[in-house]
Amino acid sequence: MNFFRDNNEKWFWLIALIILMLIGYSQLPIIAYVLTAALFAYALFNPKYAILLLFVYIPIREFVTAYNPGLSYLTEALVFGALFHVVWANRSSIGKLFKFKNFEYAYFAFLAIGSISALIMGISPILIAMQLRQFVVFYLVYYIVYRLGITRKDLINLVWIFVWTSILVIIQAMAEKLSIRNFFLPLEWQQMALSAKNRVRIYGMLGNPNVLGIFLMFAFIAFYYAKNKLPEFNPRYMDILNVLLVGILVLTYSRGTWGGFLVAAIAFLIMTRKLSILIDFVKYTALAMILVVLPLNLMTNFIEKTDIGSEKVTNIQQFDVGGESGFRDRIGSTFSEDTVTGSQSSGRLFIVKTGFEVFKDHPIIGTGFATFGDSTTLSNGSPLYKRYGIGHNFYSDNQYIQIIVQTGVLGVIAFATFLLTMLWRFGKKHKESYLYSLTVSILLGAYFMGLVYNLWESDIFGLAFFALLAAASRREDFGLSDDGKAL
Incomplete structure (x- = not known):
């Protein structure tokens, strides 16, 4: 019996995944640089496949670059190679390159305010460019995909990519859990000191349990879509993959991702009124708890009680010694007195409180990019920090307070216009297509996750969301995919 019903280039994506893993393990930067240059050239002539290769690369990017930093520029190579193709292909109708939607103009305004x-504030242009990269590169995915168009074959290829990457991510996650972070992950990740409540979380190939959760969320959506809309995929195996995905999602203990996923699921249910979605979701969750979460936790607890396992736990849990760990302890501590007190002094509540203090001093256009709690300041610091008593290793973990501080009232208006215009644009048409309902649902989930993550700086979220946005915008303008079939 065939594992799936249709080959449809599936092996190309598996081979691409294996090659990236092998080049990562080689730890030879020269090979990675050669591959990067080769894929830039490839993207010039095959822009769609370049974008699809991003879906192969981004889920394993943190993992492979930990072994081979030479792979760090692959995202830019693929995106800009595809962009140059689009520009060249439209050289005779240059107006198409500068035709933007209202939410794009709002986004541009936000970027301009933060940069100016x-x-x-005297921030180095290099640091500003580093932060702009986080906001611009995956917007370019939208720009490219919208102008290239989408076919049913593209969607089939995308699902295959999610199949292979998800299988790899699941295997690595289980190995990480059962080995107590001692197998199938880079040495520096193994040696990372964690608190009791974080030690039990699966960080995965994406190097962060929250980001891993976001990837699993999008993979779940891809498999559910394939099960119901693409006969090339066996529904039974899509169900199996989704049970495994939900199980690993639970073991990330990522409360923000759970909340965002739940918001998106409820919104989609309300808009589509398909009770079968709720039934399937409950079924996946129940099976995942019984077949994935419980067995993995029981086996891990048994291993931790052995002499070798106990030593590994001690090596990882180098602070918060003696602290409790596990599902009940992590979830139960969410609103505990200790957690709230700690948050007020150094955690998320402290960040919000300090952020508004900075905002009061710079209310109109803020302090600018690379000044408060973003990925650039995490590695380079900020001139604000000493003045406001903020530590160097500081990440806001709240997209909204970051935007409030960095761009002020004008930036907040621009970013809110960007978010709300998309919601209005596709929300009023949700009855016309499930694609619009899905876009609105993910957007609403993103509104929630922005409260606890710097979501719009996340590569995996930016890639998946902007590709989805391009599909919705393309359908809005042209009705059907390029092969004449509804998406």
């Missing part, structure tokens, strides 16, 4: 205010 950073320059006024």
Whole structure:
């Protein structure tokens, strides 16, 4: 019996995944640089496949670059190679390249405000460019995909990519859990000191349990879509993969991702009124708890009680010694007195409180990009930190307070316009297509996750969301995919 019903280039994506893993393990930067240059050239002539290769690379990016930093520029190579193709292909109709939607103009305004205010604050243009990269590169995915168009074959290829990457991510996650972070992950990740409540979480190939959760969420959506809309995929195996995905999602203990996923699921249910979705979701969750979460936790607890396992736990849990760990302890501590007190002094509540203090001093256009709690300041610091008593290793874990501080009232208006315009644009048409309902649902889930993550700086979220946005925008303008079939 065939594992799936249709080959449809599936082996190409598996081979690509294996090659990236092998080059990562080689730890030879020269090979990675050669591959990066080769894929830039490939993207110039095969832009769609370049974008699809991003879905192969981004889920394992943190993992492979930990072994081979030479792979760090592969995202830019693929995106800009595809972008140059689009520009060249439209050289005779240049107006198409500068035709934007209202939410795009709002996004551009947000980027301009953050950049200008950073320059006024004396931030280095290099640091501003580093932060702009986080916001611009995956917007370019939208720009490219919208202009290239989408076919049913593209969607089939995308699902295959999620199949192979998800299987690899699941295997690595289980190995990480059962080995107590001692197998199938880079040495520096194995040696990372964690608190009791974080030690039990699966960090995965994405190097962060929250980001891993976001990937699993999008993979779940891809498999559920394939099960119901693409006969090339066996529904039974899509169900198996989704049970495994939900199980690993639970073991990330990522409360923010759970909340965002739940918001998105409820919104989609309300808009589509398909009770079968709720039934399937409950079924997947119940099976995942019984077949994945419980067995993995029981086996891990048994291993931790052995002499070797106990030593590994001691090596990882180098602070918060003696602290409790596990599902009940992590979830139960969410609103505990100790957690709230700690949050007020150094955690998320402290970040919000300090953020508004900075905002009061710079209310109009803020302090600019690369000044408060973003990925650039995490590695380079900020001139604000000493003045406001903020530690160097500081990440806001709240997209909204970051935007409030960095771009002020004008930036907040621009970013809110960007978010709300998309919601209005596709929300009023949700009855016309499930694609619009899905876009709105993910957007609503993103609104929630932005409260606890710097979501719009996440590569995996940016890639998946902007590709989805391009599909919805393309359908809105042209009705059908390029092969004449509804998406």
